[in-house]
Amino acid sequence: SQQGEEDPQALSIQEGENATMNCSYKTSINNLQWYRQNSGRGLVHLILIRSNEREKHSGRLRVTLDTSKKSSSLLITASRAADTASYFCATDAGKFYFGSGTKLNVKP
Amino acid sequence: GAGVSQSPRYKVAKRGQDVALRCDPISGHVSLFWYQQALGQGPEFLTYFQNEAQLDKSGLPSDRFFAERPEGSVSTLKIQRTQQEDSAVYLCASSQRTDYNEQFFGPGTRLTVL
Numbered sequence: 001s002q003q004g005e006e007d008p009q010a011l012s013i014q015e016g017e018n019a020t021m022n023c024s025y026k027t028s029i030n031n032l033q034w035y036r037q038n039s040g041r042g043l044v045h046l047i048l049i050r051s052n053e054r055e056k057h058s059g060r061l062r063v064t065l066d067t068s069k070k071s072s073s074l075l076i077t078a079s080r081a082a083d084t085a086s087y088f089c090a091t092d093a094g095k096f097y098f099g100s101g102t103k104l105n106v107k108p
Numbered sequence: 109g110a111g112v113s114q115s116p117r118y119k120v121a122k123r124g125q126d127v128a129l130r131c132d133p134i135s136g137h138v139s140l141f142w143y144q145q146a147l148g149q150g151p152e153f154l155t156y157f158q159n160e161a162q163l164d165k166s167g168l169p170s171d172r173f174f175a176e177r178p179e180g181s182v183s184t185l186k187i188q189r190t191q192q193e194d195s196a197v198y199l200c201a202s203s204q205r206t207d208y209n210e211q212f213f214g215p216g217t218r219l220t221v222l
Contacts, residue, residue, distance in 0.1 A: 042213035088150050092208035098150035
């Protein structure tokens with residue numbers, strides 16, 4: 001069973017547009033992380049946000065965390081075709097849980 | 109090597125066979141994790157090692173699954189008497205730290221049980 005659920009399951013946008021993915025989880029967490037997985041390849045860590053943080057930036061990525069709603073969002077600005085991948089949130093709640101992922105397709 | 113490596117990359121087994129999957133973590137990384145990823149799903153935690161100690165094996169789905177890391181470096185995930193439901197990609201990850209912070213993942217081993 002997985003603690004996190006991403007929304008939407010799939011997202012298709014044009015290059016240059018922004019992409020927003022949401023993650024909801026069930027229990028209290030120490031931190032929440034976002035990972036990217038290209039088709040047929042391993043996961044790559046993107047960003048970590050701690051439970052006492054509300055927002056974090058890394059390049060074109062912006063992550064927010066609302067612990068009262070048990071939710072997080074990942075915003076990718078000015079998307080590129082190379083951003084096409086599946087994106088997973090993962091929560092550290094003493095145990096480590098991945099969500100079910102959002103498939104992002106960025107059309108050139 | 110620069111990253112986490114896993115071997116074999118692909119494994120086809122007949123139902124009932126035993127398989128062994130290998131993970132070479134990044135040199136010096138203390139923590140090592142195994143995950144199982146079914147098609148179209150997120151990875152599911154199997155087990156966690158800190159050096160040679162297996163601190164959490166609560167995600168192993170049955171007693172047919174066994175993992176070891178005897179010298180605190182290379183790890184092997186063994187599946188005995190494989191079943192069709194064991195078909196999945198098995199991912200290994202390592203981390204410098206002793207908690208669930210940034211993990212570096214290998215490419216995975218795709219296991220198909222016929």
